[in-house]
Amino acid sequence: MLPVEEQLKVITSGTMQIVPMDELKKKLERGVPLNIKLGVDPTSPDLHLGHAVPLRKMRQFQDLGHHVTLIIGNGTALIGDPSGRDSTRPPLTEEQVEKNAQTYVSQAMKVLDPEKTSIVHNGDWLKPLNLAKMLELMSKFNVARILEREDFHNRYANGQSIALHEFIYPVLQAYDSVVVKADLEMGGNDQIFNLLAGRDLMRAMGMEPQVALTVPLLVGTDGVKKMSKSYGNYVGLTDEPNDMYGKLMSIPDELVPAYFRLCSTLPVAEIDKIDEQFKDGTADPYALKRQLARNICDLYHGEGAGDAAQASFDAQFKKNEAPENMPEFPLSVVQTNDEGKVYLAKLLVDLGICKSAGEGRRLIDGGGVKIDGKPVEPKCYNVDPALFSAGTTVQSGKRHWAKLV
Known part of the structure; x- marks a missing residue:
């Protein structure tokens, strides 16, 4: 494994928070692979580049020699993560969750190394929980602390409804960390409360607590709002290469460095050089967008897909020709x-x-x-x-x- 400082250069690239950093260093200094946890609730069948940001970070951990555990939240999805919500999520049926989960895994494996990935489903241990165990877990948390989280606090202050079962969500996500014995859990920056809840529960149950690592929410192609299908500013992982390439060419120039850092397969050192080019004014945003679009098309559609999509893009827009394979x-x-x-x-x-x-x-x-x-x-x-x-x-x-x- 690489020296700790070299690993940290990769790990800290594109991250928002690492809590606490000194504990992560101690874990790395042991020189043994860490168990990196990411939990995903399959609430929709299709993923976009925003969903893939933590997956890309997990792949970096794999390339550094660590093991990752991808938890498919077929148990927690029945509640729905309240993070960042101003209302209770509509419930999903078990059939919807299981169908979405199958698609989720196949798309996630386009990013992760299957040989270094454990895929588990938290319904396997959450659904059989009996009342005694649930009471034991819930006794480790207090309502005042949960109400401190921003989304619950805002809803409570504004007189908006908070369903009782939503309080249970961070408890169950924290229990996932206990079950898989996570060394580090990652998630979007809106997940920090849930990740810290995992630390608290592990400590309360006599375990070494996990480190919490958050990555930023990816800004969509409009350059304004976070990437979301509801905003229409997304690049889907299953988009056809030509559509994927075209959407990436439409992002504002100032987003290019962030997209390279959060979405591409370029080494961190090369991304650092791109950052410097934007800072000193020597960057060619158009050429870099073309490189970015080729890289991401190759990642999700195979080597050569980016070149083919670029040729189609050039024929259509630079030469004003109609595409060859239009419907x-x-x-x-x-x-x-x-x-x-x-x-x-x-x-x-x-x-x-x-x-x-x-x-x-x-x-x-x-x-x-x-x-x-x-x-x-x-x-x-x-x-x-x-x-x-x-x-x-x-x-x-x-x-x-x-x-x-």
């Missing part, structure tokens, strides 16, 4: 209304370009819709059917195309 639809999808016109907003939905007629109208009003390369005027929702024939292309923005055949 094709039969001409019969074009339907006229009672006025003998084609309601373009609905056609955009039928062509898979947008999800609703309302979104279609917004795209038209924004001037981003083209038929055979000619822009559609804003507010022009009903168009002449003569515009459409076999071979006609319909385009919205730079990435969404359809061809009639």
Whole structure:
């Protein structure tokens, strides 16, 4: 294993907090692999780059010679993590959780080394808990401390409901650390309370407490809000390479260093050089974004996917050519209304370009819709059917195309 200081250079890269740092150093100085814990609740079937940030950090631990334990929270997901929430999460059924868990693991293994990863499900030890054991665990915590956490404090101060079962969540996550004997637990920066609860419970049960490590929440492609499917500013791990590449090319220049540090496979020393280039003004953001997009496409779709996506991107945007493999639809999808016109907003939905007629109208009003390369005027929702024939292309923005055949 590398010397402690060299390991810490990698471990601290892109982290927010390590609590406490001196305990982590002592654990590393023993020279034996640590057990690194990450718990994930499979509340949705698809992951995005924001979800992958702690997975990337775990992979760094693996490359340093440590072992990781990925806990699939099929028990805790039935409650729902209250961290960062201003309302109680809607409950999921066991069937939903198990279905999501299967997808979660397959996507996580695109980042982690399967040979160095233990995958466990906390439902295996949480669901069989009896009343006596639950009372023992809950007796190690007090309500005043739990109400100190920011999300509960804010909800209580604002008179918003806090369901009693939400108080149990940090207790159960802490118990996960006891069961797997974690040396270090990581999570997003909004998870710090839950991670420290694990330290407290391990200490109360006579164990050496885990170290808590947090990573920042990834800012989405809009450069404003955290990455989230609900905000539409996400890059999905299962996005097609061309879509993934295009989305990454759209991020603001100032996010490039953070995306390299939190999402890419580049060595820390190379990322440090990129940071310096941005600081001294010598960086070429466009070229670096292309490098970033290729790297991430290769990570999730295999070697060569990035080069292929870049070639498609260049053909489409730099040479103003239509993509070679755009989706094709039969001409019969074009339907006229009672006025003998084609309601373009609905056609955009039928062509898979947008999800609703309302979104279609917004795209038209924004001037981003083209038929055979000619822009559609804003507010022009009903168009002449003569515009459409076999071979006609319909385009919205730079990435969404359809061809009639």
